Amino acid sequence: MIRRTERPVALNRDATVTARVYEAAEPRVDATLILAHGAGAGQDSGFMTAFATALAELGVDVVTFNFLYTEQRRRVPDRRPALEACYAAVIQAVQSERDGAVFIGGKSMGGRIATHIAADGRAGSARGIVLLGYPLHPPGRHEDRRDAHLPAVRCPMLFVQGSRDAFGTPAELQPVLAALHKPASLHIVEGGDHSFKVTSNVKRQAEVFLDVQRAISTWIRGVTAEHS
Numbered sequence: 001m002i003r004r005t006e007r008p009v010a011l012n013r014d015a016t017v018t019a020r021v022y023e024a025a026e027p028r029v030d031a032t033l034i035l036a037h038g039a040g041a042g043q044d045s046g047f048m049t050a051f052a053t054a055l056a057e058l059g060v061d062v063v064t065f066n067f068l069y070t071e072q073r074r075r076v077p078d079r080r081p082a083l084e085a086c087y088a089a090v091i092q093a094v095q096s097e098r099d100g101a102v103f104i105g106g107k108s109m110g111g112r113i114a115t116h117i118a119a120d121g122r123a124g125s126a127r128g129i130v131l132l133g134y135p136l137h138p139p140g141r142h143e144d145r146r147d148a149h150l151p152a153v154r155c156p157m158l159f160v161q162g163s164r165d166a167f168g169t170p171a172e173l174q175p176v177l178a179a180l181h182k183p184a185s186l187h188i189v190e191g192g193d194h195s196f197k198v199t200s201n202v203k204r205q206a207e208v209f210l211d212v213q214r215a216i217s218t219w220i221r222g223v224t225a226e227h228s
Helices: 046-057 080-097 109-119 170-178 202-226
Strands: 004-010 016-022 031-036 061-065 101-107 128-132 157-162 184-189
Touching (some): 046 101, 101 202, 109 128
Parallel strands (some): 031 061, 031 101
Antiparallel strands (some): 004 016
């Protein structure tokens, strides 16, 4: 059973958000992954809780949190500066309290915000970024790209992308990643959509998720070992 605790993170004198810590099982890697939720659901969503629990079972401490709009039960995400400020506050809190390497990332919007923070130098000593369904563009608007800042990211990145992701396919991502200054890894979920769903078969879907979770754990272990 994974031990899970909660704590508030202050954004300013008037606002706090809830962070949740999933303590890693043994054998553990000396690393913590901060995983931010996507635009449509908070850290209590089935996807977020399942991935955080599974990664903790695979030896990685995981911290999730709610962006302020989610904490306040608002449906529409805040503008990017507010999302970035919230994420940066969580990073600062985690890095001040936990030993070992710190990785950042998230699902869809949460991962994109992590890359913006890393690109402008507010990610502190973050060792790498895990991106679960990177939203390269809105569905059907391929020209509205969200990759101009990525070359400014100076830490390793792992992109996990479904082969039929409407927000950007692996084929669309590959030339973007090839142009980065720092090598990036791409894990393709064959047949997967934006949330890596491939089938209505529950057992088969669980196997797909586990393959993704093992890939993330292996990548984090590899990056951590390179800097030890």
